[in-house]
Amino acid sequence: MPVLATTNFNIILSVLGGWVSLFGLVSYLCKESFYLSEALISLVAGVAFSPHAANFIRPLEYALGSTENLEAITLAFSRLVLGVQLILAGVQLPSRYLKKQWRALLILLGPIMAAMWLATSLLIWALVPGMHLLHALAVGACVTPTDPVLSAVIVKGKFADGNVPPDLQKIIIAESGANDGLGYPFLFFALYLIKYTGPVGSVAEEGGARAAMGLWFGETWGYTILLSVVYGAAVGWLAKELLHWAEARKFVDRESFLVFAISLALFIVGTCGMIGSDDVLACFIAGNVFTWDDWFRLETLDDSLQPTIDMLLNVSIFMWYGAVCPWAEFHQNSVLPLGRLVALGILVLLLRRLPWVFAVHRYIPQIEEVRQAIFVGFFGPVGVSAIFYLYIMREFLKTLEVDGEPRADVKDLAETVNVVVWFITICSIVVHGLSIPLGKLGFYLPRTISRGITPAPSNDGSDSPLPFTIGSGVSTFAALADLRRRSRGEPQEASSASSPPSGRPVYRIGGTVIPRRQDAGAADGVVPDRREESNAGKGFLDDSLIGAVETNMSPPGQGSAPYSGRTIRFPDEPALADGQATGSPVSPKP
Structure with a gap:
């Protein structure tokens, strides 16, 4: 007799396929009429299907009941999404964009990113009881990069076409792509100092700050950053030449041509992961070099395969985040009361980026006026890249164990970074996901109501009001x-x-x-x-x-x-x- 096979595989496929289909029915309405990001909507769906609600998505069971396995799955999923997103971001930029706009990018990736790191770290240090400054620098580094996935809400679709100048869209794409990979130096600067300047008499103290700085310059900057740039450029150039050669001889069909950039992202993420370099930065550099001559970008302008893959990955990962987020730890943890956590989330969103972009916006040609500076400063979302660096840091902290137990000075750091980074990420997804629709509503609703209740004389001298208008007297x-x-x-x-x-x-x-x-x-x-x-x-x-x-x-x-x-x-x-x-x-x- 047939029986129900309610296995995890069948359930997750049913939930994911059903949700993507239902969301697809109203996707244009949500994104182009209400300006709601698919990240926010998918996060809410993930919470609804998670063990905290309907219990259709059970991440811990998929990880065989192991928290370490669950963290490894989340880290790998985040790496995959970032790799694909960043190579597509690199492909979407015009020819030789990094070379032409290096001055503006240098400001955004240098002083502004450093100021974002220090401001966030100081806020964490001030609001988390008993937090060491080095620990705060490590936690702040996780949420320093702006997220390319959430940044898409201000560079795609109808709102961007009507409100964001093209030059500003491009610089936002370039910055959000490049600074994701550049989070490593900020993170490992603090982590190496924590490891080699530990408590007196511990094994971890051997070498001291000299060893920490040697590893930071040699391993982080040399091996992780510079190698990833060289590797990404080499792979991108070789892929471009091979695709040119194959297309000229009619060896490649249209389907393989369109998917080439995505398969290239998978290859770079896998190979960089094996050698231990920065796969995120390598994907972005490879995307830029791959379309250095603008050929691939112009050939794929009208094709929807890349945006389709992009949408599927976005919906999937934010549903996963909604299911795996440690919601209970926000109010049941031993490191930070809920009131301070809420205050930290608000202050980070307000002070992490906005003041620094506003201070130097005159030196960035793409930011032409104060309103644009405020816009770019506010929309620096925290998302997938923060979760990526969160689990990179938690993996590193496992190397600071003594006899199977966390070192005394870092015993609470893993819990602190988990609570703080997840909470700031959720705050950013919600706030930045609702900012545009609420801003539109708050700006136009009073005008609409006032026009509806205030009669205006018509042109023929009668008392009948003119038709309802929006804008400069245009019906x-x-x-x-x-x-x-x-x-x-x-x-x-x-x-x-x-x-x-x-x-x-x-x-x-x-x-x-x-x-x-x-x-x-x-x-x-x-x-x-x-x-x-x-x-x-x-x-x-x-x-x-x-x-x-x-x-x-x-x-x-x-x-x-x-x-x-x-x-x-x-x-x-x-x-x-x-x-x-x-x-x-x-x-x-x-």
């Missing part, structure tokens, strides 16, 4: 009605107070009205929508047109836009720099 409903008339081929009505100025189509992004960019190749100065043309004469307007903005559109009869399918879109592509029309195809460099 949203009138604009949509005009678009529907155009889609049916009907003549446009004479302009009035409620119609868009100059007869240009207007689209709404989060409460702001943005006119479509004019194209030099259009006869009347207005770029028609391809979907409008396809629907002409059918008596309806494609619903996806409403609330959407598509840059880089092709003029009629010139084919589809080369950039219309991208997840991240940079309006100032090489085609524009050469004076070409926005929708003109871009020929890849040889």
